[in-house]
Amino acid sequence: MSDNQMIQPLTGTFSRITAILWKELRQLSRDRMTFGMIVMIPLVQLMLFGFAINTDARNLPAGIVDKSNTQASRALIQATEATQVVRFTQVYQDLQQAEAAITAGKVKAVLYLPPDLSSRLTQHPASGAQNPSPQPIGQWLVDGSDTVVAASIKGLRQMPLSQIEDLPQIPATTATATADTFAVALYFNPEQRSVVNIIPGLLGVILTMTMVLFTSAAIVREREQGNMEFLITTPVKPLELMLGKIAPYVLVGFIQTGLILTAGRLLFDLPIRGNLFDLAGAAMLFICASLTLGLVISTIAKTQLQAMQMTVFILLPSILLSGFMFPYEAMPETAQWIAEALPATHFMRMSRGIILRDAGVLDLQPDALWLLGFTAVGLLVASRRFSKHLD
């Protein structure tokens, strides 16, 4: 009966994988909602996180207490305003007045320049003095209740002195900032992070969310809608089904990575210092690891809702523990163990390393290997757990 000449035995596996892959791509291209999410999730999240966690404050109102009142002090004030971080709107006679103004909320910060400013300047290491003294030349009093302000002023701590024209005899070549220009008095000291640091992390979070959710939902949906009952009576093998299912989402993952990096570059001047191929390699490893995680979930979840809940269960620690929100080093040991188990942690390290520090693949080998291992084990577990039975 069965016309066996019609059937190619050798290329069967390839044929079945491509069949599933094409079917999935076609369905995806017709699912406007999902298609929209693929594009909108990265863009919206990037905007939200990028603008909301923007620590680069500008033109903060500030006061000045100039006890020195020399040419040098006036040059220093001008140079400080030129950074655009602060704008001096008030002048106070002494520290008491200044403190009162901060307490009253009139200004966010006050710069105090001591009477011996000139001698401090000449002894500052940046001016190439014979016996440099590490004493700062001035002090900032900062409204510590606003962490953004505090972080911005902290950024002024090492303001270079070489740009100050009217300062006497500072050879530019020796102007190495080994000591702080200003001391900063803060009531608390937030981890200073910039949007540049956030984007590589956000990449990990968004990929975790979409990759895990899309794959787990893609398989559970077939079970929910009854397609699976037909599919498992065909000769398709579990591993073929898994590979065909995740392959289209690798493409989706790359589209999202491209979107985030491009938008990050255009909107937030994200520098990409490392090699793009390294970055693509890291993204590939992480996408595959996340996809297999989604597959494993799909073999456990009975409904799309359950798949979604399990995704959130993975997503929350990926946001909180991976180093995206809080520095990995500052977490308690138990939290670090959990973090190590999450693919997002490893990718976060790799993407920050490559994007921000120009780290090479070799530096990141342990993380790369870990993601590779995770993918292999995940695929094995998922195709073992995936049963071609209904009970």
Added chain:
Amino acid sequence: MMSEQNTVTHNKATGKPVPDTAPLAESDYAILTRGMSKVFGDKPAVSDLNLSIPKGSIYGFLGPNGCGKSTSIRMLTGLLRPSAGEITVLGETLPGSEEHLRRRIGYMTQKFSLYDNLTVKENLHFVSQIFGLKRKAAKERIDQLLTVYDLTGQHKQMAGSMSGGQKQRLALAAATLHKPELLFLDEPTSAVDPENRREFWERLFDLSNAGTTILVSTHYMDEAERCHGLAILENGIKRADGSPEQLMDNMGAVVIEVSGNDLRNLKNHLTEKEEVISAAQIGTRLRVLVRQELSDPEHWLSQQVGQRQLNRVHPSLEDVFVSCTGGRHVG
């Protein structure tokens, strides 16, 4: 065989192509089961089912909702593992050789299981790739199926937007694409009007003619009547099996129609009687099933109905069904 007292006839389910008397060799059967059972939790869904379905026949599962038709088919297709019993399908033992069987059987699920957001042609193309058909062979086969199942005009339509009848034809096309030797159809015509149902059955007879063995589940009597062999299921138990003619001949009850007035009261009166299996009003008549054990059922009934007129009629499959299930579902 189990539940002797409930089983009306113990004849082997023999298809029309095979004469009753000739004993069949094991290889002449497409499906053989012995004591096939399935328990979900502690709830039996199928109990001790013995089936012998000859190759080339159209065999029907007839039974009400929840009687275990789908569960039985799922065990026979290797989707569910039986709790007990032995199953041989096309000479292969289940569970164990599911993967071997995949290419030899076709399964049309009760619920439409192709992809709603793929077109008719894309769905068939997907199935052809899954079964590893070469591009040219696949194209020819798909065109052929589109013609046979009258879907040529719809080949670009999304499967999800088709009517119930069109969906069923598409599902049948997909299930037969790889030319299976044995075809399972789980309530294939539940969403199809009588006209289209006849058409559908024409296609089934074509397939049967070409040598395909077909197992079809249904709760339509007219559909069951078209089968070569039939098993009547209730609560997971086989109540009777045989060809529709055998079942009607060996029913164990006499069918008498009573006409007259006040049939409503008469019905209530009769259903209380031990001797009456069921009484159902059909228009202006009351169709009464009386146990055959009575020496003269017609005489006995005439004493019960007073002045009303009696008319003994030929039993229908529905009568068989009612007598098997004790009138618990119909009438």
